[in-house]
Amino acid sequence: MAEAPSCSAQKRADSFDVQEFLDSHGDRLLRSAYLLCGDETEAQDLVQETFMQAIKSWRRFRGEAATYTWLHGILRNLCRRHQRKQKRIVYDEELVLKETCQADHPSGLDQDFCATRLTQALRQLSHEHREVIVLRFYERMKIEEIARQQGVSSGTVKSRLHYALRCLGQLIPREMNFFAASGTHSMETR
């Protein structure tokens, strides 16, 4: 993410070490893909497809953003397409997932369990709301950057973020304490 943009595609191609990039950013891209699509196998395929598309259209990369940001943009487009395909066939699976998520949790709320519940709840959000949560809290992007990436205004990003957090607040049990740092529900105070 910290690469400086270089001047021409050919120069970039010559200096770009794909092996090194895979070592440094491959896993991170995969994890982001997993959070976006919710399935490990799909995430592997999506990352591979992302790289294939990037290799094909390498000359189109103008170097205005870091290579990781560019690849992440391709990944998000692929995830969106994948999501649209999935929507047509897995309504029942969504129902099952919802039921699983609402099932009783073990009494000892360890952090792993909380993390899993959060990821499960994330899957129930619409793609654009999930995307904004991943970009904000996993990719640690600023509101302005997310707006630029998604091609919307900062206000829209904040509104999506607010709505997504409110949905997550409803999906995650209060005992998990995600939204209650000082005993008050974060979203209720807004």
Next chain:
Amino acid sequence: MNCEQFKDRLPEYLDETLSAAEQTAANDHVQNCVACRQALAREQALAKSFQLSFDRETQRLSLGAEARQNILKAWKQRELRSASTWGSVRAFFTETPWKPAWAGLGFGCILLFISASLLLQRKPVERASLQPAQRESADNYVVDVPIETEVHLYRREGNSVVDAVVKGATIINATFSENPSRASSLKRHIRQN
């Protein structure tokens, strides 16, 4: 800055993307307002717990060896392709970064084609109008203008010029009593029409 304005700008305040004046106003407000300080703490805690949870949930994942190999293979093939001449030519046309440049080039070609056809259409008229005026007598001049489809006969009546069209002929003889400079002005008239 009041509480509502602060809460509205809270994400930008955390991002430090507010203007210098707004950042100072927000700092002043948060120092004096307990509720906003709590809201800020909640927002920071939420971000931190989300980050930790996502990291915890995904840390076991790593890119599979097969996917890595496929990616490396595709990259190597791309390098080989761009090393060959034909590959470079093909890559230039298929991977050009500026699609608008190609659109502009196409548009330019169309404009060039239209201008060329217009120029070609005007050519016979211009050639015709370049025929020299011939002195018939002391005051009369004859202008021969070959036009394939129609014939313009210009005849002077008093101070005005009357235009008569006769189809099927190829030569006109416009005879009028004028001096050579007026004759050339008539030629210009023919060219314009």
